[in-house]
Amino acid sequence: xxxxxxxxxxxxxxxxxxxxxxxxxxxxxxxxxxxxxxxxxxxxxxxxxxxxxxxxxxxxxxxxxxxxxxxxxxxxxxxxxxxxxxxxxxxxxxxxxxxxxxxxxxxxxxxxxxxxxxxxxxxxxxxxxxxxxxxxxxxxxxxxxxxxxxxxxxxxxxxxxxxxxxxxxxxxxxxxxxxxxxxxxxxxxxxxxxxxxxxxxxxxxxxxxxxxxxxxxxxxxxxxxxxxxxxxxxxx
Numbered sequence: 001x002x003x004x005x006x007x008x009x010x011x012x013x014x015x016x017x018x019x020x021x022x023x024x025x026x027x028x029x030x031x032x033x034x035x036x037x038x039x040x041x042x043x044x045x046x047x048x049x050x051x052x053x054x055x056x057x058x059x060x061x062x063x064x065x066x067x068x069x070x071x072x073x074x075x076x077x078x079x080x081x082x083x084x085x086x087x088x089x090x091x092x093x094x095x096x097x098x099x100x101x102x103x104x105x106x107x108x109x110x111x112x113x114x115x116x117x118x119x120x121x122x123x124x125x126x127x128x129x130x131x132x133x134x135x136x137x138x139x140x141x142x143x144x145x146x147x148x149x150x151x152x153x154x155x156x157x158x159x160x161x162x163x164x165x166x167x168x169x170x171x172x173x174x175x176x177x178x179x180x181x182x183x184x185x186x187x188x189x190x191x192x193x194x195x196x197x198x199x200x201x202x203x204x205x206x207x208x209x210x211x212x213x214x215x216x217x218x219x220x221x222x223x224x225x226x227x228x229x230x231x232x233x234x235x236x
Contacts, residue, residue, distance in 0.1 A: 007035050012220050020225035023193075026214045027185035031178055033219035039070070040178040040216035044189055046171045046196055047210040057201045059165040062142035066191055067184035068159030070177035075156045076100070076111040078120040078138070083149055087115070090153035098123055104130060111136075113156045115144045135162070163192070169210070171196060178216050189214060189224075197229055 011033045021029065027042075034040050050057040077087035080097035087095040094100065094111060101123045114131060116124045116138040124131075124138060131137040138144040142162045146152050163173045175188040193212065200208050209226035 008218075011035050015220050015222055017223075020223045020227075022228060023189050023224055024182065024186050026222045026224045027189060028182045029222050030185065030214055030216050030219060031182060033222070034178040034216050036216075036218040038217075040218055041070075041174055042176045042178055042180070042185055042214065042216050044171075044173055044175045044192055045211075045213045045215075045221075046193065047212075048165055048169050048171065048196065048204075049206050049208045049210050050165060050169055050201060050204050052165050052167055052169060054203070056203050059171065059196065059199050059201065060141060060163065061195060061199060062144075062160055062162045063191060063195045064155050065159040065161060065175065065188040067176065067180060067188055069161060069174050069188075070180060071112075071174070073113055073156055074111045075113045075115065075153050076104075077149055077153065078114070078116040078124050079149055080117070080120065083117050083147065087149045087153055090150040091157050092149075092153050101127060109134070113144070114138050115146070115149060115152045115156065117147050117149065118145055121145060135164075161192075163196075175214075178219075185214075193229055 014033055015029060030042055048059060050059060052058055074093045076094040077092040078097065078100060079087050079095060084095045084097065097120060104127055114136045121138070128137060143152060143155070161173050163171050165171050173192055175192060176185050197209070209229055212224040212226050213221040214224060215221045
């Protein structure tokens with residue numbers, strides 16, 4: 001236990017809590033601050049100047065990260081006929097129609113992403129209490145309700161993440177693994193922040209990117225300077 005405490009203290013000392021780093025510097029520090037035996041997940045937390053209680057300030061979307069997430073995503077597709085076959089050919093782990101809806105309603109939850117064709121939403125809607133709280137309910141706004149199941153499955157498998165601002169105005173999202181190289185983590189972080197900047201609600205007042213923090217599962221939070229993104233439209 002003492003060894004772990006010493007190791008954590010040494011790692012924490014690498015990061016200046018009063019400093020705001022560039023994305024590249026922060027991602028390099030995330031790798032140096034890794035100390036767990038497993039491949040830690042790297043997350044980005046962005047506090048936005050919005051009030052999610054207002055519908056016109058809800059920031060939500062999806063993006064395919066340039067270098068993926070490093071996670072093996074299990075994809076379930078609700079579709080029938082040719083679309084079910086298309087989903088399986090695209091690499092879906094599970095695909096089916098009403099039989100699959102019944103299986104999920106009975107407790108089957110061995111999947112990480114759910115996609116549905118529009119004609120299945122009448123049945124899938126019955127799973128709202130099961131899928132909703134887990135953030136798995138298909139939604140056309142993030143491309144998970146679509147007839148183009150091939151593209152949807154490939155995107156999900158290839159590193160597509162969904163994000164949604166929480167009640168406190170914070171967006172949390174996975175951007176990779178500690179084993180990723182610094183450039184890959186930096187590219188993924190910039191892609192997500194850029195997506196958030198482009199979605200700035202017109203009704204949001206004042207500073208939009210309030211704070212940005214990157215961290216690994218066991219590592220300390222490392223602050224990123226939001227100022228470097230202002231020219232990309234943060235104040236626009």
